[in-house]
Amino acid sequence: MNVFVQQVINGIHVGSIYALIALGYTMVYGIVRLINFAHGDILMMGAYFGLFSITIFNLPFGAAIIVAMLVCAVFGMLIDIIAYKPLRNAPRISALITALGVSLFLENLFRVLFGAEPKKMPNVSSLQGHISIGVIKISYVTVLTVLLSIIFMVGLQFIVKKTKIGKAMRSVSEDKEAARLMGVNVNKTISITFALGSALGALGGVLYSVAYYQVEPYMGMMPGLKAFVAAVLGGIGIIPGAMLGGFVMGLVESLSIGYISQSWSNAIVFGILILVLLFKPAGILGKNVREKV
Amino acid sequence: MKFKKVMALGLGAMMVLGASGCGAKDGGTIKIGLLTPKTGQVAQYGIAVENAVNIAVEEVNAAGGINGKKVQLISYDNKADATESINLFNRLVDSDKIVALVGPVISSTSLAVAPLANEKKIPMISPTATNLAVTPDYEYVFRACYTDPYQGGTVAKFAAETLGAKTAAILYNAGDDYSTGLAAAFKEVFEAAGGTITNYEGYTADNKDFKAVLTTIKEKQPDVLFNPDYYNTVGLIAGQVKEVGLDTVMLGGDGWDDVQKDYGDVVEGYFFANHYATDDEDPIVQNFIKAYQDKYDGNTPNALGALGYDAAKIMMSAIEKAGSTEGDKILAALKATDTNAVTGHITFDENGDPKKSLAIITIEGGALKLKTKIGQ
Numbered sequence: 105m106n107v108f109v110q111q112v113i114n115g116i117h118v119g120s121i122y123a124l125i126a127l128g129y130t131m132v133y134g135i136v137r138l139i140n141f142a143h144g145d146i147l148m149m150g151a152y153f154g155l156f157s158i159t160i161f162n163l164p165f166g167a168a169i170i171v172a173m174l175v176c177a178v179f180g181m182l183i184d185i186i187a188y189k190p191l192r193n194a195p196r197i198s199a200l201i202t203a204l205g206v207s208l209f210l211e212n213l214f215r216v217l218f219g220a221e222p223k224k225m226p227n228v229s230s231l232q233g234h235i236s237i238g239v240i241k242i243s244y245v246t247v248l249t250v251l252l253s254i255i256f257m258v259g260l261q262f263i264v265k266k267t268k269i270g271k272a273m274r275s276v277s278e279d280k281e282a283a284r285l286m287g288v289n290v291n292k293t294i295s296i297t298f299a300l301g302s303a304l305g306a307l308g309g310v311l312y313s314v315a316y317y318q319v320e321p322y323m324g325m326m327p328g329l330k331a332f333v334a335a336v337l338g339g340i341g342i343i344p345g346a347m348l349g350g351f352v353m354g355l356v357e358s359l360s361i362g363y364i365s366q367s368w369s370n371a372i373v374f375g376i377l378i379l380v381l382l383f384k385p386a387g388i389l390g391k392n393v394r395e396k397v
Numbered sequence: 398m399k400f401k402k403v404m405a406l407g408l409g410a411m412m413v414l415g416a417s418g419c420g421a422k423d424g425g426t427i428k429i430g431l432l433t434p435k436t437g438q439v440a441q442y443g444i445a446v447e448n449a450v451n452i453a454v455e456e457v458n459a460a461g462g463i464n465g466k467k468v469q470l471i472s473y474d475n476k477a478d479a480t481e482s483i484n485l486f487n488r489l490v491d492s493d494k495i496v497a498l499v500g501p502v503i504s505s506t507s508l509a510v511a512p513l514a515n516e517k518k519i520p521m522i523s524p525t526a527t528n529l530a531v532t533p534d535y536e537y538v539f540r541a542c543y544t545d546p547y548q549g550g551t552v553a554k555f556a557a558e559t560l561g562a563k564t565a566a567i568l569y570n571a572g573d574d575y576s577t578g579l580a581a582a583f584k585e586v587f588e589a590a591g592g593t594i595t596n597y598e599g600y601t602a603d604n605k606d607f608k609a610v611l612t613t614i615k616e617k618q619p620d621v622l623f624n625p626d627y628y629n630t631v632g633l634i635a636g637q638v639k640e641v642g643l644d645t646v647m648l649g650g651d652g653w654d655d656v657q658k659d660y661g662d663v664v665e666g667y668f669f670a671n672h673y674a675t676d677d678e679d680p681i682v683q684n685f686i687k688a689y690q691d692k693y694d695g696n697t698p699n700a701l702g703a704l705g706y707d708a709a710k711i712m713m714s715a716i717e718k719a720g721s722t723e724g725d726k727i728l729a730a731l732k733a734t735d736t737n738a739v740t741g742h743i744t745f746d747e748n749g750d751p752k753k754s755l756a757i758i759t760i761e762g763g764a765l766k767l768k769t770k771i772g773q
Contacts, residue, residue: 107612107613107615107616110612110641111609111612111613114606114608114609114612115609117608118606215436219436219440220436220437220438220440221436221437221438221440221441222438222629224632224659224660227662234640234642241640241641241642243640245640312605315606316605316606316633317632317633317636317660318605318629318632318633323605326603326605327605357606357609358606358608358609359609361609361610361613362609362610362612362613363613365598365599366598366599366600366601366604366607366609366610367571367598367599367600367601369609370601370603
């Protein structure tokens with residue numbers, strides 16, 4: 105039983121990071137119908153900026169997270185303006201291929217700039233140690249990751265549901281042309297969506313590198329892919345779906361490692377994706393949407 | 398007028414070059430190829446080997462070269478990738494016309510190059526490929542390090558006899574020949590010594606989260622945890638061992654070398670097998686360390702460096718003894734190697750594997766200390 109609880113905690117830790125990243129995928133998809141494959145690399149950039157804030161500028165950990173999020177938000181907007189905006193009315197496949205190109209570009213850029221050798225994220229002294237409940241141990245890193253993820257997810261939900269910009273985002277996602285007619289600045293709204301998604305990705309990146317110590321140019325690939333799967337699993341374009349998908353992915357992964365085998369865990373995770381898509385093609389929380397003609 | 402002179406000079410130079418190209422055996426240099434990973438996960442290994450090989454070549458050239466000819470080292474970055482290694486090997490042989498190869502560094506790339514080296518009769522010595530299958534089927538392929546089964550088995554012997562361990566868990570990279578080779582040998586020897594393997598878990602290179610599998614291992618409370626992988630993954634796993642509160646002693650192989658640089662705090666008190674110890678007082682060892690420190694800003698060479706140096710020295714002295722750059726003559730001289738090297742006294746068995754002892758190193762206060770030397 106203890107082992108089971110411990111595995112669930114492990115799963116929630118990983119899952120909350122997947123959920124953070126999945127939000128970026130799902131928000132961008134919701135608003136411009138683009139699978140932004142460069143999003144995993146935003147995570148990588150976030151980790152690098154967090155690392156540099158700590159090692160070069162000696163910022164405290166909290167400030168490093170904020171710096172990484174702000175810088176990545178700017179980069180997210182820039183990527184949209186440079187790479188995706190000119191293709192807004194092009195066929196969807198063009199934008200998709202561009203996204204893959206941006207992803208490869210960022211990975212190789214960071215490899216050339218900072219080397220392929222993994223850099224070690226310094227230990228954050230305030231995060232050493234763990235809370236013990238009986239024999240169950242929860243490290244501070246886990247607690248912080250889960251707390252921050254939940255706070256930012258609730259915050260995002262608040263922005264989307266209760267604020268004016270959230271209303272603009274929802275309207276653009278529903279019908280771009282109609283939103284424009286109602287006086288919504290569509291381009292600005294899309295930019296803000298990219299900024300929000302990238303900031304969350306950067307947060308995920310910093311938390312990921314604190315949990316797994318290493319920062320390297322290709323670190324975004326696997327978590328990016330899994331977060332994408334989480335977004336699809338929960339129903340892509342639906343914000344609560346991305347969160348749910350992230351946690352489901354983390355839990356399934358952790359429990360299948362714990363009770364079946366580490367080498368099978370990825371196969372099981374992706375197998376579940378296939379099953380969900382077979383029986384509920386729109387994802388767990390997805391509704392069947394009429395295709396616009 | 399001037400133009401014509403330049404042309405004549407140029408043509409003359411081309412003729413000389415052309416002539417020396419035809420009679421390569423009489424040329425002024427002996428070309429030796431080197432394949433190492435200089436970027437990527439194991440870049441630290443490749444750079445260490447290359448640095449040490451450079452020292453060996455400089456020493457030989459400073460002493461007048463091989464039979465009066467200077468040695469020219471041609472080095473490429475194989476990025477620890479098998480396909481890349483094959484392409485670069487072909488380039489070394491076809492366009493650079495090397496007579497012998499030092500490298501590749503890690504097992505999977507050496508396994509890829511070995512059959513080609515044998516086919517083209519290019520004598521090859523891998524400084525550090527420890528996988529069993531690298532040498533036996535290929536007459537022209539040698540290595541300067543001991544093999545995976547030998548290493549894994551000796552670590553198991555150390556765990557059972559010196560540490561008195563009764564139970565062991567094994568966590569290995571299922572996608573890596575080196576890691577699986579060590580894991581299998583450890584299991585066999587540890588069980589033969591009466592020990593129990595509590596967990597035998599593979600993972601893939603993509604795995605970053607080990608807390609789930611370590612939680613499962615924690616339940617079994619093994620005396621030791623054997624993790625034969627390279628330093629970056631070891632650091633990752635050792636940190637998570639602390640995080641889940643697993644109280645055990647981790648053991649590893651020579652892939653751990655350099656782990657103390659970034660992860661000294663989480664691997665304190667653990668043990669790993671290695672090829673040489675920097676606190677060994679043999680003058681060959683100390684002279685090599687000094688030469689390395691003088692050339693590379695006071696950095697102490699790791700075991701990979703020592704093996705790279707030995708491999709290059711063995712190959713060059715074989716070429717010298719052969720008195721020829723013909724593949725079969727160098728091969729005969731290599732087989733007869735009997736020398737004192739930085740990593741111990743080396744002779745080769747019929748497979749081209751060296752017979753020598755192994756050092757067990759422990760991490761103490763962030764530094765490496767020689768614990769004991771175990772042979773077979």
